[in-house]
Amino acid sequence: MDTPSHLSVILDLSPTQWALSAQSTNPPGISLETFLSQLLAFLNAHIACKDENTLAVFGALPGESVLLYSSTGEVTASDDGPTDSNTYRPFKTLDATVMKSLAERLESFGDAAEEAPIGIVGCMTKALCYINRITSNTTAAGPNEDGPTASIDPRILVLSVSPDQSSTYIPIMNSIFSAQKLKVTIDVCKIFGADNVFLQQAAHLTGGAYVQVDRTDALLQYMMMSFLPPPAIRQLIAVPTQDRVDFRAACFCHKRIVEIGFVCSVCLSIFCQPVPVCSTCRTKFPIKTLQRLNASRPPAASLSSAPGTPARPLAHRNGTATPATPRPG
Ligand SMILES: [Zn+2]
Ligand SMILES: [Zn+2]
Numbered sequence: 001m002d003t004p005s006h007l008s009v010i011l012d013l014s015p016t017q018w019a020l021s022a023q024s025t026n027p028p029g030i031s032l033e034t035f036l037s038q039l040l041a042f043l044n045a046h047i048a049c050k051d052e053n054t055l056a057v058f059g060a061l062p063g064e065s066v067l068l069y070s071s072t073g074e075v076t077a078s079d080d081g082p083t084d085s086n087t088y089r090p091f092k093t094l095d096a097t098v099m100k101s102l103a104e105r106l107e108s109f110g111d112a113a114e115e116a117p118i119g120i121v122g123c124m125t126k127a128l129c130y131i132n133r134i135t136s137n138t139t140a141a142g143p144n145e146d147g148p149t150a151s152i153d154p155r156i157l158v159l160s161v162s163p164d165q166s167s168t169y170i171p172i173m174n175s176i177f178s179a180q181k182l183k184v185t186i187d188v189c190k191i192f193g194a195d196n197v198f199l200q201q202a203a204h205l206t207g208g209a210y211v212q213v214d215r216t217d218a219l220l221q222y223m224m225m226s227f228l229p230p231p232a233i234r235q236l237i238a239v240p241t242q243d244r245v246d247f248r249a250a251c252f253c254h255k256r257i258v259e260i261g262f263v264c265s266v267c268l269s270i271f272c273q274p275v276p277v278c279s280t281c282r283t284k285f286p287i288k289t290l291q292r293l294n295a296s297r298p299p300a301a302s303l304s305s306a307p308g309t310p311a312r313p314l315a316h317r318n319g320t321a322t323p324a325t326p327r328p329g
Helices: 015-023 030-048 089-107 118-140 167-183 198-208 216-227 229-234 286-294 300-304
Strands: 005-012 054-061 063-069 154-162 185-190 210-212
Touching: 005 030, 005 118, 030 054, 030 089, 030 216, 030 286, 054 089, 054 118, 063 089, 063 118, 118 154, 118 167, 154 198, 154 229, 154 300, 167 185, 167 198, 185 198, 198 210, 210 216
Parallel strands: 005 054, 005 154, 154 185, 185 210
Antiparallel strands: 054 063
16 A cells, blocks of 8 residues: 555647537536646646655647656756745646646647547557556666565556547557556546547556546546545545446457457457458468358348447357457558
8 A cells, every 4th residue: 555656647639629628518628728737736646645656747649649747857847937935846847847848749739731640559658668667677676675566556547538549449459458467557537528449448458447527627526536546545445437348349451440340260350341361360261151150240230239249259159258469460
């Protein structure tokens, strides 16, 4: 319970989605400005909880992902403002650094006609690399008196406003597997817009919380109650859990989210229709199997029902509903 905690926050900074959120009246949205002021209060609370707590803030912008702040000091804070005796210095450094790097990024971002896909996955992988570095640093420091178990308790919090991008299914799943291996919990706070299928799965598979914010005027309260306590303490408090997780996957061939998929029995690649040859591992399937699977497919009209249908293996049914192992196709 007394271990320090690392928090990597991923901010979804899609200009389009934030503009929509600010204009939204039903349900009432939240502007980026209000969001940032509440976010800074939350980040200050995290570093105030324990002196050894560490923090990294990543910004997901269209087509790129950037580190906006890290408590190990990769992003230098300008310390030119007048010293305020009423402000706790780490708070001031944090706030100034986040706002300054954010302003720089948003300024350099021109109003391109078409918005590139938002860099959530890039932020996730950078956050995992960052966590891997700081955790291996603490273990490399040698076995201290507390033993090798005394390490930081890392987690990632994704603050999302953008819809799913089905093209990012494979990198997101690979990030989830890395997070599971590193024992990193991924929490997701959906501030605006419809549910994210892949982020729901990320939270579910890493033991994190997925919270859809119903009242944006209480955003800070949501964050404080759900995401401030480190995962070790959450067994003792009631953090909102998901009563229903959308387990749909995206096919490797068209990157579409599918309800019924066909899984290669050799490499576990997912396809939206039975294929004679797996495009990933080049395994050939018997023509009899293809005919049988094609015959058993429901008509196209009924495909929209029954979300969360487990994917079917192509060559044989193994009955497991584990997610397929994505790998580059
Ligand atoms: Zn497909
Ligand atoms: Zn295959």
